[in-house]
Amino acid sequence: MNYIWHILVMISIYAVLAASLNLVAGYTGLLSLCHAAFYGIGAYATTLLMMQMGLGFFPAMALAVPLTALLSLLIAIPSLRLRGDYFVLATLGFQIIVFSLLYNCVRLTRGPYGIPGIPIPSLFGVPVDTVFKYFLFSTTISTGALAILWLLIRSPFGRLLRAVRDDEVAAAALGKNVPAVKTMAFALGAGLAAIPGAMFAGYMRYIDPTSFTVGETIFILSAVVIGGAGSFWGPLVGSAFLVALPEALRLIQIPDAVAANLRQVTYGLLLVVLMRIRPRGIMGEYEFK
Amino acid sequence: MGEVALECRGLRKSFGGVHAVDGLDLSFESGTVTALVGPNGAGKTTLFHLICGALRCDNGDVLYRGRRINGLPPWATARLGIGRLFQDVRVFGSLTVLENLLVGFPDQEGEAPLVALLGRGRVSRREADHKVKALQWLGLVGLADRSSALAGSLSFGQQKLLAIARLLAGGADVLLLDEPTAGVHPTLVDRLLTVIRRLAGEGRTVILIEHNTSVVLGVADWVYFLDEGQVASFGLPAEVLADPSVRAAFAGLGGRRQ
Ligand SMILES: Nc1ncnc2c1ncn2[C@@H]1O[C@H](COP(=O)(O)OP(=O)(O)OP(=O)(O)O)[C@@H](O)[C@H]1O
Numbered sequence: 001m002n003y004i005w006h007i008l009v010m011i012s013i014y015a016v017l018a019a020s021l022n023l024v025a026g027y028t029g030l031l032s033l034c035h036a037a038f039y040g041i042g043a044y045a046t047t048l049l050m051m052q053m054g055l056g057f058f059p060a061m062a063l064a065v066p067l068t069a070l071l072s073l074l075i076a077i078p079s080l081r082l083r084g085d086y087f088v089l090a091t092l093g094f095q096i097i098v099f100s101l102l103y104n105c106v107r108l109t110r111g112p113y114g115i116p117g118i119p120i121p122s123l124f125g126v127p128v129d130t131v132f133k134y135f136l137f138s139t140t141i142s143t144g145a146l147a148i149l150w151l152l153i154r155s156p157f158g159r160l161l162r163a164v165r166d167d168e169v170a171a172a173a174l175g176k177n178v179p180a181v182k183t184m185a186f187a188l189g190a191g192l193a194a195i196p197g198a199m200f201a202g203y204m205r206y207i208d209p210t211s212f213t214v215g216e217t218i219f220i221l222s223a224v225v226i227g228g229a230g231s232f233w234g235p236l237v238g239s240a241f242l243v244a245l246p247e248a249l250r251l252i253q254i255p256d257a258v259a260a261n262l263r264q265v266t267y268g269l270l271l272v273v274l275m276r277i278r279p280r281g282i283m284g285e286y287e288f289k
Numbered sequence: 290m291g292e293v294a295l296e297c298r299g300l301r302k303s304f305g306g307v308h309a310v311d312g313l314d315l316s317f318e319s320g321t322v323t324a325l326v327g328p329n330g331a332g333k334t335t336l337f338h339l340i341c342g343a344l345r346c347d348n349g350d351v352l353y354r355g356r357r358i359n360g361l362p363p364w365a366t367a368r369l370g371i372g373r374l375f376q377d378v379r380v381f382g383s384l385t386v387l388e389n390l391l392v393g394f395p396d397q398e399g400e401a402p403l404v405a406l407l408g409r410g411r412v413s414r415r416e417a418d419h420k421v422k423a424l425q426w427l428g429l430v431g432l433a434d435r436s437s438a439l440a441g442s443l444s445f446g447q448q449k450l451l452a453i454a455r456l457l458a459g460g461a462d463v464l465l466l467d468e469p470t471a472g473v474h475p476t477l478v479d480r481l482l483t484v485i486r487r488l489a490g491e492g493r494t495v496i497l498i499e500h501n502t503s504v505v506l507g508v509a510d511w512v513y514f515l516d517e518g519q520v521a522s523f524g525l526p527a528e529v530l531a532d533p534s535v536r537a538a539f540a541g542l543g544g545r546r547q
């Protein structure tokens with residue numbers, strides 16, 4: 001049974017990751033390749049605030065969110081002025097830099113050894129100490145984060161993001177400060193990615209840099225694209241699908257060593273096939289150009 | 290005579306060796322409709338780019354109500370009240386017709402994410418109010434029954450009307466219209482001209498680029514005839530259009546436009 005709860009915890013984490021990237025990539029049309037960096041910054045910030053400053057899980061997460069959003073401005077402000085392709089490359093560069101900082105700032109992050117012994121989160125004094133409890137805990141947090149995203153997307157702000165995505169020249173001619181709008185969307189997406197970072201750290205109780213690689217960014221992006229960029233439900237469907245897929249492969253009794261490779265191949269194939277038959281994803285609204 | 294709303298002084302812009310705008314001195318009074326006519330490549334669209342800040346001029350000044358506005362980015366000139374209809378229309382294709390209009394309203398608090406989250410009651414009251422107004426504008430251009438269609442699915446002519454309605458919803462004071470009637474169904478052209486006259490009647494300044502002689506005669510108070518980036522003639526529509534060289538330029542346009 002724990003096994004099912006575990007999968008559902010992972011889905012709840014990836015749902016928020018994919019949905020927050022969707023705000024940036026699907027709704028605003030900014031193809032960002034550093035989402036795992038924000039996920040990682042959120043995870044490390046929460047962990048360090050808990051372990052070094054003695055904060056509880058929620059205060060630590062509540063600080064990690066604005067901190068991650070602020071750090072995202074380091075890349076957003078210089079690179080959002082660049083043309084599309086250069087922006088994509090700049091975010092890829094940021095992803096690589098953040099990974100290498102996590103890996104090499106040994107005194108802060110313990111580098112490749114990772115940080116073990118992250119305290120168990122607790123809610124109203126009750127420790128969240130079983131997989132089932134964590135499932136309830138993480139689903140609640142992720143529902144909250146998704147509700148915020150839902151409200152943003154349905155608001156005039158969300159409409160403005162889609163307008164900017166469709167035609168930024170026209171948006172500017174209507175008096176919209178396009179660089180400011182993009183920066184805000186980017187920072188919000190980054191800040192929201194810190195929430196699953198905290199959820200992941202509190203669940204695993206151990207983090208190391210390998211969870212926050214370029215590969216992870218691609219995985220999150222795949223969940224967005226497969227589910228359907230620019231639709232609210234798309235990334236949720238996409239992440240449920242991608243998280244459950246390897247487990248399904250395991251159920252049909254493929255040995256683990258093979259399954260790990262097969263997983264990569266399957267993702268790749270799936271992306272190619274899906275982009276052929278449904279370029280807008282399963283729930284799709286918006287097609288990357 | 291109204292006061293001068295917009296003025297261009299010695300405006301120049303070249304692309305490589307092409308002098309697209311080559312020393313233009315123009316002025317536009319509020320409450321009037323001015324037509325800019327001229328052959329293809331005369332620099333009309335480039336002039337609009339310069340006025341709204343999409344392009345930077347090499348030389349000269351653009352003055353809005355006496356204030357120098359060259360160097361301001363397009364969103365800033367738009368906020369001052371300079372609205373623009375693009376020659377290539379530019380609707381938000383994946384938004385509905387109604388949403389296109391709703392984006393057009395200026396100063397929306399709900400476009401700030403925090404207000405969108407925390408001031409939801411206020412924002413939705415404002416939205417409801419905007420929706421009513423938006424539907425009125427859509428009615429005016431004959432698109433009210435298409436309000437929930439995706440803008441990208443409309444015909445070119447309908448997209449143009451939508452872009453005009455979106456511009457009107459924004460309440461701009463100076464309207465730069467790049468070929469508003471091209472591609473619009475003849476039955477709607479008349480309605481469009483009535484709207485343009487009414488806007489001028491309200492004291493707004495309308496500047497339109499137009500290739501159709503009867504539209505110019507029907508709606509414009511003044512005409513600038515531009516050629517190779519310069520003012521070739523200026524005056525009342527009937528006078529300017531009577532000029533044989535102007536007529537020749539218009540005749541040359543006939544076969545080219547679809
Ligand atoms: N971005 C650009 N780069 C290079 N040349 C340009 C650019 N924009 C315009 N031009 C040139 O400047 C001149 C004026 O172009 P513009 O588009 O302003 O003409 P127009 O009067 O609007 O013509 P039309 O009636 O065809 O719309 C043309 O020779 C055009 O080729």
Ligand SMILES: [Mg+2]
Nearest residue numbers: 333334335376
């Ligand atoms: Mg033109």
